[in-house]
Amino acid sequence: MTKTIGFLIFPDLQVLDCAGPLAAFEIAGRYQPGAYALKVMAVEPGMVSATCGLALAAGALQPPRTLDTLVVAGGEGTRPACEDPRTLDYVRQAAVHARRVASVCSGAYILAAAGLLDGRRATTHWNRSGDFARRFPAVRLEADRIFVKDGPVWTSAGITAGIDLALALIADDLGEEIARRTAQQLVVYHRRPGGQSQFSALLELERPESRFGPVLEWAREHLTHPLTVEQLADVAAMSARNFARAFAAETGVTPAKAVERLRLDAARARLDAGEAQVDQIARQVGFGDPDRMRRAFLRAFGQPPQAFRRASRRAA
Structure with a gap:
């Protein structure tokens, strides 16, 4: 069965937080055709500008019941997104209906603001860990991890760690061999040397x-x-x-x-x-x-x- 992976983006996102995992899932789909349907979405669909100036075309939000996995991007735009009731409501609905919810980098702020991380283990970019810990004391922050899985909620560290996260999700779905071949095609390590720690x-x-x-x-x-x-x-x-x-x-x-x-x-x-x-x-x-x-x-x-x-x- 095809799994729909939704990527939630917003203005002033970090482009690699979306593009890196998106490419990993796309390549994995080459090795197992029909495994994934990839949807880039925004609360306000259209062209969404990243902090680097590149604009990504985003469609409308998919009904949460149709998603297998929601991946929330990070970047400077997480601050206003954390205060947007539409964004938080959608993330909460996805947590109820989707099989998994994940975040890349500071996308963890959105999951935390939606209440999804209370009492859970999580990580985010090391440079934001102090601020994150102060703002969300109910979250069991593991600041030195590249990614953390706690039940159906996955969080990852900064930028390229989103690829590590995506490879782990792919391994969870399609097995280690597909994840390994995807990593080879991306010219990245299947298991990054140094494991899951933000050096x-x-x-x-x-x-x-x-x-x-x-x-x-x-x-x-x-x-x-x-x-x-x-x-x-x-x-x-x-x-x-x-x-x-x-x-x-x-x-x-x-x-x-x-x-x-x-x-x-x-x-x-x-x-x-x-x-x-x-x-x-x-x-x-x-x-x-x-x-x-x-x-x-x-x-x-x-x-x-x-x-x-x-x-x-x-x-x-």
């Missing part, structure tokens, strides 16, 4: 002008230390309670999660370089034992450390 988030936070940049820089240089909240708070010249609260509010992740990400990044670099055995690397980056590091890799990347070592050897 750039901590890199941005470590900038010297960032409030917590010096703390993270110090932590990266002392990975073999316990790196407790109390230690990090001392570096920031704050009380432990205020530090933990302020850090989570600004970054969208807890100090413990940030430390884990620093250790994971350091471990990945050592695995890629082939510098040492896995158990040695675990000690060098502060995990202590390889089993603890393995569990962290599986949580963040969906793969054990050995998979990264094998991939590096193949690339070499």
Whole structure:
């Protein structure tokens, strides 16, 4: 049976939030003809301008009962869209009638404003995670993930992560082989190296002008230390309670999660370089034992450390 995938767009969308997933579904349909019917829709149909100046032709909103999946784009236009009763009502109806609802990047704001994410796990672009967490405290934000599935609701991180999301949805529909062939045609990874984690988030936070940049820089240089909240708070010249609260509010992740990400990044670099055995690397980056590091890799990347070592050897 053909599955109708509706892409909800609006003025000032980020064009890749729609075009990337749209291309993935279109290519998957080549490998299994008739699998998908793709509909680009807007509350006000016609030519809809993206922030880059490109205009997309959007049709009228499809009846929610006819949709298999609704994909909500992101971009600067999410702010007015979050205040548009027509948009929110349509998204709510789609959540009732469609099999799945998904968002790309800041499209998660629209799902949250419609109440679809209350009590659910979700993600969005790392640069918006702090603001998102403050505006929607009922959402269980996982700020460092590329995409998150919680029941019938899927959310993804910024821009190109929409392709990762689409490939996961395609795998869910048509199987891993079709998703893999689609990824090959797009010249992207079926499972992005580094798994489902937004690497750039901590890199941005470590900038010297960032409030917590010096703390993270110090932590990266002392990975073999316990790196407790109390230690990090001392570096920031704050009380432990205020530090933990302020850090989570600004970054969208807890100090413990940030430390884990620093250790994971350091471990990945050592695995890629082939510098040492896995158990040695675990000690060098502060995990202590390889089993603890393995569990962290599986949580963040969906793969054990050995998979990264094998991939590096193949690339070499």
